[in-house]
Amino acid sequence: MTAQSISASARIKGGAVGSSIWSRAWENHAPGYLFLLPWFIGFFGLTIGPIITSLYLSFTHFDLLTAPRWAGLDNYIRMFTNDRNFVASMRVTMFFVIFSVPLKLAFALGVALLLNRGMRGLPLYRALFYLPSLLGASVAIAILWRQIFAGDGLVNQFLALFGIVGPSWISNPNYSLWTLIVLSIWQFGSPMIIFLAGLRSIPQDMYEAASLEGASKWRVFWKITLPMLTPVVFFNAIIQTIEGFKSFTPAFIISGGTGSPINSTLFYTLYLYNEAFSFFRMGYASALAWVLLAIVAVFTAFSFFTSKFWVHYDD
Amino acid sequence: MSTSVVLNQAVKRYGEVEVIHGIDLNIDPGEFTVFVGPSGCGKSTLLRMIAGLEPISGGDLLIDGARMNEVPAAKRGIAMVFQSYALYPHMSVYQNLAFGLETAKVPKAEIQQRVAQAAEILRIEPLLKRKPKQLSGGQRQRVAIGRAIVREPKIFLFDEPLSNLDAELRVQMRVEIAKLHKDLGNTMIYVTHDQVEAMTMADKIVVLQAGIIEQVGAPLDLYNNPKNRFVAGFIGSPKMNFLDATVQGSDAAGAKLRAGGSDIVVQRKIATGDKVTFGVRPEHIALSEAAGVKLAEVKVDLVEQLGGQTMVYATTDDSQPLIIAVDGQRQVDLGSRLTTYVDPARYHVFGADGRAI
Ligand SMILES: Nc1ncnc2c1ncn2[C@@H]1O[C@H](COP(=O)(O)OP(=O)(O)OP(=O)(O)O)[C@@H](O)[C@H]1O
Ligand SMILES: [Mg+2]
Numbered sequence: 001m002t003a004q005s006i007s008a009s010a011r012i013k014g015g016a017v018g019s020s021i022w023s024r025a026w027e028n029h030a031p032g033y034l035f036l037l038p039w040f041i042g043f044f045g046l047t048i049g050p051i052i053t054s055l056y057l058s059f060t061h062f063d064l065l066t067a068p069r070w071a072g073l074d075n076y077i078r079m080f081t082n083d084r085n086f087v088a089s090m091r092v093t094m095f096f097v098i099f100s101v102p103l104k105l106a107f108a109l110g111v112a113l114l115l116n117r118g119m120r121g122l123p124l125y126r127a128l129f130y131l132p133s134l135l136g137a138s139v140a141i142a143i144l145w146r147q148i149f150a151g152d153g154l155v156n157q158f159l160a161l162f163g164i165v166g167p168s169w170i171s172n173p174n175y176s177l178w179t180l181i182v183l184s185i186w187q188f189g190s191p192m193i194i195f196l197a198g199l200r201s202i203p204q205d206m207y208e209a210a211s212l213e214g215a216s217k218w219r220v221f222w223k224i225t226l227p228m229l230t231p232v233v234f235f236n237a238i239i240q241t242i243e244g245f246k247s248f249t250p251a252f253i254i255s256g257g258t259g260s261p262i263n264s265t266l267f268y269t270l271y272l273y274n275e276a277f278s279f280f281r282m283g284y285a286s287a288l289a290w291v292l293l294a295i296v297a298v299f300t301a302f303s304f305f306t307s308k309f310w311v312h313y314d315d
Numbered sequence: 316m317s318t319s320v321v322l323n324q325a326v327k328r329y330g331e332v333e334v335i336h337g338i339d340l341n342i343d344p345g346e347f348t349v350f351v352g353p354s355g356c357g358k359s360t361l362l363r364m365i366a367g368l369e370p371i372s373g374g375d376l377l378i379d380g381a382r383m384n385e386v387p388a389a390k391r392g393i394a395m396v397f398q399s400y401a402l403y404p405h406m407s408v409y410q411n412l413a414f415g416l417e418t419a420k421v422p423k424a425e426i427q428q429r430v431a432q433a434a435e436i437l438r439i440e441p442l443l444k445r446k447p448k449q450l451s452g453g454q455r456q457r458v459a460i461g462r463a464i465v466r467e468p469k470i471f472l473f474d475e476p477l478s479n480l481d482a483e484l485r486v487q488m489r490v491e492i493a494k495l496h497k498d499l500g501n502t503m504i505y506v507t508h509d510q511v512e513a514m515t516m517a518d519k520i521v522v523l524q525a526g527i528i529e530q531v532g533a534p535l536d537l538y539n540n541p542k543n544r545f546v547a548g549f550i551g552s553p554k555m556n557f558l559d560a561t562v563q564g565s566d567a568a569g570a571k572l573r574a575g576g577s578d579i580v581v582q583r584k585i586a587t588g589d590k591v592t593f594g595v596r597p598e599h600i601a602l603s604e605a606a607g608v609k610l611a612e613v614k615v616d617l618v619e620q621l622g623g624q625t626m627v628y629a630t631t632d633d634s635q636p637l638i639i640a641v642d643g644q645r646q647v648d649l650g651s652r653l654t655t656y657v658d659p660a661r662y663h664v665f666g667a668d669g670r671a672i
Contacts, residue, residue, distance in 0.1 A: 203399065203401065205397045205399055205401040206401055206403065208368050208395075208397070208401065209395070209397065209401040209403075209462075210414075210418075211368070211388055211389065212366065212367075212368070212388050212389060212393070212394065212395055212415075213389060213414060213415030213418050213419075213466070214387075214388075214389030214390070214415070214418050214419060215414075215415075215418045216418075219418060223403075223414070224403060227403075227405040228403075228404070228405060230405075312404065312405035314404035314405070314447075314448060
């Protein structure tokens with residue numbers, strides 16, 4: 001067959017089935033779309049579908065058993081005018097994010113700087129330090145954490161050696177949130193790995209030039225290392241902040257799902273979860289979820305806006 | 316006012332591996348010295364030892380007579396220009412130039428004045444507010460040099476500073492660096508593997524190979540009197556021709572060599588039967604008898620017309636390649652046979668060990 005006759009027969013075939021773009025696309029790429037099908041099902045059925053549904057539900061009252069009743073903006077109005085728990089959970093989550101993210105990043109950067117000095121057994125240390133990140137958000141670790149910080153837990157047993165009687169860290173509202181912040185900092189592995197990669201990519205002769213000019217380690221860190229690392233800092237900050245807003249498991253396990261004591265660990269996500277699955281207020285929970293999304297989006301947009309002023313991209 | 320640099324039996328080892336094998340070198344005050352040699356011969360390593368970026372494993376480094384082995388880089392009074400420029404990408408050109416002075420806690424007014432002065436010398440004043448990524452390669456190179464100038468060092472070190480530039484810019488910057496040297500009068504050490512750069516810029520060339528010095532001397536000294544076959548081949552462009560030769564006989568008048576399929580008498584004392592190398596630069600071969608003694612009959616393989624010069628690539632009767640550079644535009648036919656002649660004062664003979672005889 002000549003090239004001409006092939007294209008002619010293709011045209012006839014295409015014309016016979018239908019002339020819309022879609023049917024022609026299907027005609028030409030059917031096997032490709034079939035291979036994509038599992039992903040399409042997952043994406044539309046399990047991701048996009050629920051997202052759109054939750055947006056709709058956020059404008060309804062819905063208890064899972066009876067059909068949703070249209071509520072207009074009721075849920076949102078109640079959230080912003082008449083819900084002390086919303087305010088409390090927002091405050092807890094903000095506190096958590098504001099303290100855990102910078103501390104975690106600082107800690108991750110500090111360890112990365114130590115490891116970057118090129119010590120023996122670096123791969124081993126890297127793996128060991130990364131381990132908590134893999135385990136950290138799991139139920140098992142949260143339970144372990146509860147044991148460690150309980151009234152008769154490891155921390156207090158250790159303190160007892162020095163004659164100090166420690167409080168029950170997790171059931172004292174003054175400390176309970178801080179134990180969760182410490183747990184979060186302990187999972188510094190993944191930002192650390194990224195920092196380490198960033199440090200490795202700073203050209204060595206930059207440091208050599210600085211050392212010829214007599215710059216101290218301190219000055220080199222602040223004037224060269226840190227500025228050149230800002231793209232990585234920025235990336236880590238965004239990712240960790242989103243993680244922080246989404247944080248759920250540790251608070252759920254440690255407080256037994258209640259946000260106790262006296263709402264001191266009532267994370268936003270925990271509150272949302274309770275509204276949905278303890279009190280079956282699906283409509284309200286959906287509205288909470290959308291507000292969280294909006295907050296994270298605003299935060300991220302703001303970060304990108306400020307990045308112009310402090311993130312240095314080379315070339 | 317200028318500064319001398321002396322190396323005594325300088326050695327560099329990386330673990331077990333010795334890469335610089337006991338180098339002795341005197342660099343006089345104000346001299347422009349060029350380290351040249353093939354890739355991996357240790358030029359950068361030697362320069363970095365002087366800079367203080369690499370510890371010296373053995374021997375001494377003296378700057379103005381004072382031993383500097385243990386003195387930190389910043390206290391040696393040197394400034395270095397890197398091949399990669401090593402500009403700080405997040406700082407403006409001004410900040411790049413000022414960084415070292417700020418580190419040294421120089422008063423602000425003086426920093427401004429010194430930066431302005433360096434910028435004027437290098438004609439980068441309009442660029443001071445820009446970031447390095449907004450500069451061309453040549454401009455970055457100027458900034459890198461400016462960063463060295465503002466510190467008013469005793470010694471300037473350059474590690475292949477022009478190798479990232481295109482050919483035209485390289486020639487231009489070469490001239491500018493040479494002029495800078497003339498104006499400032501500092502001691503400068505310059506690393507390159509480009510022998511043309513070495514020839515044109517240097518007061519003194521140090522030819523290195525595999526961690527040892529092959530020869531030290533003024534450019535023309537190396538060109539005219541290479542001590543060995545390596546230097547003869549490395550200095551000069553196009554490269555010197557080398558013909559394998561055997562000594563047929565020798566008497567008071569000289570030795571008779573069999574080279575390139577014909578006989579030539581050289582005024583050297585060599586034992587009969589020795590294997591030697593006969594060396595002659597392409598530009599010292601002529602096609603007319605007036606030029607000197609007969610060298611060999613050759614067959615022409617390729618001709619390059621460069622305009623001012625005609626390059627003839629030929630083969631001798633015993634199949635050794637011979638390159639001939641003839642002045643002017645000469646019509647030479649491919650495949651034709653030529654008789655070549657050489658000026659007796661301008662050929663070289665190297666023994667089996669590579670040393671000049
Ligand atoms: N950190 C190191 N560890 C081990 N060997 C090294 C190290 N740095 C350099 N060398 C070796 O030392 C020798 C000299 O290297 P150097 O960089 O000085 O060469 P160079 O003359 O500057 O070459 P080029 O022209 O390619 O820059 C090389 O054989 C190189 O492999
Ligand atoms: Mg080098």
